Ligand SMILES: Nc1ncnc2c1ncn2[C@@H]1O[C@H](COP(=O)(O)OP(=O)(O)O)[C@@H](O)[C@H]1O
């Protein structure tokens with residue numbers, strides 16, 4: 134099963150991953166069903182799918198916030214299936230939808246970066262990382278965003294807008310160049326303008342560093358235009374997987390039709406997707 | 413007379429500074445409702461009493477008292493981590509057990525420290541009154557603790573503690589082993605509570621197992637008063653405000669007793685202080701605005717919003 138773990142060009146391998154939940158009423162919900170996936174280093178993967186398709190659950194199993202019931206998660210050749218999330222952050226970083234979940238809101242931007250740096254090193258010593266080092270790292274990542282955040286390192290992060298916090302969260306997630314970056318609808322809580330800016334900032338940061346990225350989004354057009362590979366999930370499995378030249382020939386409408394067909398013409402799911410993607 | 417009251421307030425208040433800092437660390441920084449602190453106060457008091465009677469140096473007896481407090485806190489953490497017990501429930505159990513532990517440590521219900529060398533005996537040797545010695549010792553301890561906490565909470569380790577108290581998921585996402593931080597945070601908080609117990613026992617010259625009763629509310633009153641003095645979220649203003657809060661609280665107590673309050677009503681007064689401070693903080697402005705129709709509408713909306721956002725978490 135781990136045959137490919139020696140393949141150095143793969144940054145992420147999921148093999149037979151399954152996650153079940155006991156829903157209220159004691160029925161068993163299979164959120165992710167025997168899912169296998171291999172991602173080449175440096176690929177920018179977009180994941181789309183209706184609500185409840187298992188996208189967040191998949192990312193959580195890679196980040197370690199949820200442990201897989203079955204299957205293996207291998208990141209850059211290392212089997213991390215049962216490692217707790219705090220031990221995976223050298224390999225995997227994750228940005229969530231809610232800005233409050235990505236930064237410690239009563240600390241300053243600089244203190245958040247100090248924590249993130251200490252976390253990457255895997256040591257939280259009884260002294261302060263030198264402010265110069267923290268600022269240099271923060272400025273290097275924040276300046277290219279063009280949002281003026283590098284001049285506001287002393288600001289309490291809870292006082293920033295959602296868009297600013299998400300941009301900083303992506304920058305913090307880039308620290309130490311993790312093998313895999315996970316973005317879970319990280320612009321979904323933002324207004325369209327901020328969403329576009331954070332998307333642009335995100336792409337610049339990960340492309341510059343060549344970080345392998347899985348991004349969950351509801352914006353089909355963005356997914357088609359920017360990603361190297363597109364996955365569509367339905368009921369805990371991957372139902373569409375396109376990349377390269379195939380990707381450029383597809384329109385959002387095609388995707389919707391393929392999706393409607395694959396999901397057994399389930400109208401509600403198809404319309405949900407249509408709603409959230411500006412044609 | 414007022415000067416006398418202030419002196420009493422400072423003298424007694426400073427002895428409770430470690431307790432208030434411990435409560436702030438557990439509840440304010442770590443967001444853990446840890447009632448073990450009450451038991452640790454008693455355990456610290458009994459340990460310090462026994463060691464002092466056995467002729468140990470005051471610093472040794474207070475130091476061992478702190479270790480005993482930290483161990484008490486760690487029992488709560490172990491129940492939380494190993495049995496996955498809710499912290500509030502675990503701490504109620506441990507605080508209850510700690511009451512018996514005090515009796516075991518002392519092998520009686522109360523002990524007199526008459527004729528022993530306590531942390532306050534040095535005043536006599538240098539020609540200071542007992543009260544002056546108490547204030548100087550208390551101020552020294554408070555200053556030291558504030559300085560240490562100020563330094564600690566700004567180190568990388570301290571920041572990881574703050575992050576854990578704010579949002580466990582976020583902290584883990586930053587690479588923090590949160591369960592370990594909770595253990596360290598509660599151990600330190602309980603060591604502080606035990607130090608307070610030891611200081612109080614040394615100062616009053618006797619230990620009675622009942623000194624821990626209701627002590628958590630005394631600490632809460634000091635903390636809530638103190639936090640009402642500052643709106644800052646930075647560490648230094650908060651620590652200074654906490655010290656001020658507990659002194660002001662003791663001033664209110666001393667004044668009430670002076671003007672003839674029945675000592676039996678003291679616990680009631682303490683609880684009332686907490687409630688009033690919270691009421692003023694959360695309702696102060698809206699109470700004034702209920703004089704107008706729009707104001708009443710606003711406060712009704714605010715109340716509905718609170719009920720809508722209310723959440724419960726099962727203990728068991
Ligand atoms: N903690 C949980 N407890 C119970 N069921 C859950 C939990 N998390 C997710 N689920 C269920 O798993 C399925 C997949 O959820 P999720 O991965 O969040 O979907 P998506 O992110 O694609 O919208 C849904 O049916 C959801 O109800």
Ligand SMILES: [Mg+2]
Pocket residue numbers: 188189190
């Ligand atoms: Mg989701």
